[in-house]
Amino acid sequence: MSSSQVAGDTKYLFKRENTWWVKVAVPRQLRSTLGYDLRRSLRTHDIDVARKARWEAIKELRDKIEKSKAAHGAEAVEAGSKPVEKGNGSRQAARGAQTIDQHIVEIVSDSGEGAQKCGQILGLVSGKMGNGVWTVEIIPAEIQPPAREPQGASGIRVRMGSHYVTNMGNQADMVVAFNEQVLYSRISNGAYKEGTVVLLENMWAEDPEERIRNQYREALADFQARGLVVYELPLQKECLKLVNDPRKGKNMFVLGMLCRIYRRDIEKAKDEIAKIFKRKSEKVIKINHDLFDAGYAFARDNIDYEYEIPSTDDERLKSAIVVNGNTAAGLGVMAAGIDLVAMYPITPATSASHYLAEDFHLTGGFVHQAEDEIAAIGFAIGASYAGKTACTITSGPGIALKTEMIGLAVMAEIPLVIIDVQRGGPSTGLPTKVEQGDLLASLYGSPGDSPKVVIAAATISECFHFVIMARKLAESFRTPVLLLTDANLATGVQPIARPDVSDEWFAPPLDQSAWDEQVAPYDWDETSGLSERPIPGMRGGEYILTGLAHNRNSKIAYDTASNQEGADMRSRKLAALSATLKPPEVHGDPTGDLLIVGWGSTLGAIEEAVDLARAQGKKVSSLHLRFLSPLEPGLKDIFAGFKKVMTIELNYSDDPDAPLINEETRRYAQLALVLRAHTLLDIDCWSVVPGHPLSPHRIGSVIDARLEKLEGAE
Amino acid sequence: MFGLKGDWSLDVKERYFTLDDYSGAVPRWCTGCGDHGILAAIHRVCRDAQITPEKTVAVSGIGCSSRLPHYMNTYGFHGLHGRAMPVACGVKSRRPDLDVWVATGDGDCFSIGAAHWIHAMRYNMDLTMLVFDNGIYGLTKKQTSPTTPLDVPTNTHPSGALLPPLNPLTVTLGITNISFVAQIVDWNAQLRHEVIKKAHEHKGTGFVRIIQRCPVYVESIGKGLQDEPTRMQLLTHEKGVQVDDSVKRLFPNHAEHDPTDLAAALTIAANDSILPLGILYHNPDAICYDQISSVGLEMSTDERLAGMNQALDHFAI
Ligand SMILES: Cc1ncc(C[n+]2csc(CCOP(=O)(O)OP(=O)(O)O)c2C)c(N)n1
Ligand code: SF4
Numbered sequence A: 001m002s003s004s005q006v007a008g009d010t011k012y013l014f015k016r017e018n019t020w021w022v023k024v025a026v027p028r029q030l031r032s033t034l035g036y037d038l039r040r041s042l043r044t045h046d047i048d049v050a051r052k053a054r055w056e057a058i059k060e061l062r063d064k065i066e067k068s069k070a071a072h073g074a075e076a077v078e079a080g081s082k083p084v085e086k087g088n089g090s091r092q093a094a095r096g097a098q099t100i101d102q103h104i105v106e107i108v109s110d111s112g113e114g115a116q117k118c119g120q121i122l123g124l125v126s127g128k129m130g131n132g133v134w135t136v137e138i139i140p141a142e143i144q145p146p147a148r149e150p151q152g153a154s155g156i157r158v159r160m161g162s163h164y165v166t167n168m169g170n171q172a173d174m175v176v177a178f179n180e181q182v183l184y185s186r187i188s189n190g191a192y193k194e195g196t197v198v199l200l201e202n203m204w205a206e207d208p209e210e211r212i213r214n215q216y217r218e219a220l221a222d223f224q225a226r227g228l229v230v231y232e233l234p235l236q237k238e239c240l241k242l243v244n245d246p247r248k249g250k251n252m253f254v255l256g257m258l259c260r261i262y263r264r265d266i267e268k269a270k271d272e273i274a275k276i277f278k279r280k281s282e283k284v285i286k287i288n289h290d291l292f293d294a295g296y297a298f299a300r301d302n303i304d305y306e307y308e309i310p311s312t313d314d315e316r317l318k319s320a321i322v323v324n325g326n327t328a329a330g331l332g333v334m335a336a337g338i339d340l341v342a343m344y345p346i347t348p349a350t351s352a353s354h355y356l357a358e359d360f361h362l363t364g365g366f367v368h369q370a371e372d373e374i375a376a377i378g379f380a381i382g383a384s385y386a387g388k389t390a391c392t393i394t395s396g397p398g399i400a401l402k403t404e405m406i407g408l409a410v411m412a413e414i415p416l417v418i419i420d421v422q423r424g425g426p427s428t429g430l431p432t433k434v435e436q437g438d439l440l441a442s443l444y445g446s447p448g449d450s451p452k453v454v455i456a457a458a459t460i461s462e463c464f465h466f467v468i469m470a471r472k473l474a475e476s477f478r479t480p481v482l483l484l485t486d487a488n489l490a491t492g493v494q495p496i497a498r499p500d501v502s503d504e505w506f507a508p509p510l511d512q513s514a515w516d517e518q519v520a521p522y523d524w525d526e527t528s529g530l531s532e533r534p535i536p537g538m539r540g541g542e543y544i545l546t547g548l549a550h551n552r553n554s555k556i557a558y559d560t561a562s563n564q565e566g567a568d569m570r571s572r573k574l575a576a577l578s579a580t581l582k583p584p585e586v587h588g589d590p591t592g593d594l595l596i597v598g599w600g601s602t603l604g605a606i607e608e609a610v611d612l613a614r615a616q617g618k619k620v621s622s623l624h625l626r627f628l629s630p631l632e633p634g635l636k637d638i639f640a641g642f643k644k645v646m647t648i649e650l651n652y653s654d655d656p657d658a659p660l661i662n663e664e665t666r667r668y669a670q671l672a673l674v675l676r677a678h679t680l681l682d683i684d685c686w687s688v689v690p691g692h693p694l695s696p697h698r699i700g701s702v703i704d705a706r707l708e709k710l711e712g713a714e
Numbered sequence B: 001m002f003g004l005k006g007d008w009s010l011d012v013k014e015r016y017f018t019l020d021d022y023s024g025a026v027p028r029w030c031t032g033c034g035d036h037g038i039l040a041a042i043h044r045v046c047r048d049a050q051i052t053p054e055k056t057v058a059v060s061g062i063g064c065s066s067r068l069p070h071y072m073n074t075y076g077f078h079g080l081h082g083r084a085m086p087v088a089c090g091v092k093s094r095r096p097d098l099d100v101w102v103a104t105g106d107g108d109c110f111s112i113g114a115a116h117w118i119h120a121m122r123y124n125m126d127l128t129m130l131v132f133d134n135g136i137y138g139l140t141k142k143q144t145s146p147t148t149p150l151d152v153p154t155n156t157h158p159s160g161a162l163l164p165p166l167n168p169l170t171v172t173l174g175i176t177n178i179s180f181v182a183q184i185v186d187w188n189a190q191l192r193h194e195v196i197k198k199a200h201e202h203k204g205t206g207f208v209r210i211i212q213r214c215p216v217y218v219e220s221i222g223k224g225l226q227d228e229p230t231r232m233q234l235l236t237h238e239k240g241v242q243v244d245d246s247v248k249r250l251f252p253n254h255a256e257h258d259p260t261d262l263a264a265a266l267t268i269a270a271n272d273s274i275l276p277l278g279i280l281y282h283n284p285d286a287i288c289y290d291q292i293s294s295v296g297l298e299m300s301t302d303e304r305l306a307g308m309n310q311a312l313d314h315f316a317i
């Protein structure tokens, strides 16, 4: 270190960027609260001044340690999140693991260091052990961002629970960081809290570059000031005992550590490691197993945290598959009996097609990568028109391009499944991040009247099942169906109940029987607007589909009566569908002070927040909508049971307290706007565009704030 | 119908289709419009090939020419401006059994649909693609199209088109995996019929650019060529189209051109001083994407169910 270059007495002192600091070691039992050492700047570059000033600073720091010692002694036994000092070796026998209900752990690194693989295995193993799990990847926008930069943070969050887990949760309990800089990106996202344990790679402390050493030291002090509990660990050094380049392999060492800390099943973890490297040699598997073992042993001997997360007997986990929302949607496409997906690559939708490209052949399907989004939907429409309902998968900018084609599918009543994996907008926006910003575009983003079915998946399981429903609705109601999911569902990984596949889900085989020539191609039922469609190959059914105004015979018809009838019939189908729907179920009491209304991927976080609030005696309930067009029936009646109804959404709305915002200027969140028009009730909203999912905590504070404003709320 | 089989035995077909079986509504194109003749040629080619009407789909975009499906008695898809090719390719993708025809205009194909034109040519699906090139936007009333000749006045460029026209032949011939490129004028019935027939018989995308008269908006384009047949050149070859001497006399310039020779085709196409008529390029061996996209059609429900469970197994815990 630079201080060693200064001659003379530098006891307790060290220098950073020309300023002298004092450093006092922390006794082992307090390191979980205070970290390895305490530091204070002496705010001088003069060594003589520093030598004199140090004693007072040292005293101050030692006082802090003493205080902490006293407090610690009192709570040491029940304070489970803090390690207990035990003699080496006998530690496990003496203490055993602490049983906890759930934990959130993150692994963050530069990209290419395999943090995600590590977390995925941890999640998988936890799922296999019967825990509820939610994993979500932290993905940098660039493919190979520069090393040691906050923006380049790549990683994963794993939430493990002794109950079914529905969302990514609040702040993390523990994080393993491969360098200190990447942690900053997560800190700025509010991912950690006071007391979050940071297991930090310490190789940077001795980096040949002074700049890096300084960055590391500064960050360390800063993390402590923020209340993070930092452990500096020699991950690199330990891995070097086994491999030459720990950039590849450190993740397995960390996996070993985490499996020790969380008492994960070693054999299951090793099986998963072997699976990943199944295309590589035995040697590669062995070295990764060795790294895993080394990490496991290292944690046993050096880390005092040890947890037990009991398994749950949730039905959904009895026979489960572990998938993310995009894979679930891809599987849903297959299970729906759809056999053509036409797409153009766009984040975060593409991975659904990546998955299908792997497995679609198993059900006889084909993925067409078109030249652009317009061609993709045109291709799907052509395939649908000529036979079985096809599907196109995209994200916001793609939906914008497909708008004219969606209008054609509405006008000519072509069944079609459109999946929109929403990301942040407008324009190119936040390609890898979540937002619920496409609702209004889906409902109304088309010239003319363009009634269509719009549904939103709220869970990863629904990403699967709703594709099957979408295909059926598309055919029964002869209409395009837009299925909205989002980046949160797309990248969240969760064990879900394994679907019990039935051939009833499959589209019926292509019908080529003769068509009764007396039946018009749009033989609208006057009440419901429903009609059956002839398919090319059906003798007697020949008709010319057109996007122009047309009559029942599909003949171009510009006259008033025909145009009105066509518009009526297309719209009537939504009313007919609505008549088949049941009112949605309220989560919590059907009456109370506050009703939170949500849609899409916020379900898990909203219900978790509502459950907590209810446990605290607050009269709050929630309602989650799956059908956005048509809306589920009975909403007005449900809303009448609450003093206040508000939506919580991940899209833009004006903060009522912002400058210039008043009753006239305030722009509402998207669902709120729809519900206000639909019910003529004064429905409020709270919505933001943070680019990451809402945590139960954040929703909880919104609930509290609204309840406080409510007059007479108990 | 009575037809002769290879072994000279009489083949009695259940259904015989006449021209009427392919004719739909009465065309509403202007008198003297070249589209009428092209439609007649399509009807005849269908009749001669005895393709089954309900197994035939005519796809188009938007424009005067894109009205064509309405004048067919087959299935038809009159879609969006510029987007005929994606739809047609989609139709063919899972229904290789259908006979697909595309009618598109110079604006529809070479302007708003240009990206699709290029990529569809490369997909080389087995369909017949006829571009009705009148050198103008007809339906929207006389705006400049990509192929409007320099100096021809239009409503968007009253003092004449500003740039030299795009050459659809060199563009098309420059695309990989193309398989059939031809050019004709609408007003010679025999050449028209023979080329469209060849394009239809061809396995792959049969691309035919048809110089089409629009006497209402740009009479000068068609008339100029009709009055000066020396501005055109008939491509002759045993592998090309065969026409009577009467046609050869009508187009006095001839050039022997082997349609399998892509380099020669490009040279001919690039020569702006003379308009080639006939087949420029023909490669029956190019990959047809519909053969790739139609995988798995034969799978039974049981096989699909088994496949679905196999897919789920990949994620089972
Ligand atoms: C998206 C869109 N843009 C513009 C139009 C208007 N429009 C209809 S046909 C056409 C041009 C037609 O020209 P062309 O393709 O050459 O066909 P023609 O009428 O000459 O046969 C235009 C611009 C439209 N229908 N849709
Ligand atoms: S405007 Fe021209 S292209 Fe259109 S129908 Fe009339 S003549 Fe034909």
Ligand SMILES: [Mg+2]
Pocket (backbone or CB within 6 Å): B063, B105, B106, B107, B132, B133, B134, B135, B136, B137, B138, B145
């Ligand atoms: Mg034109």
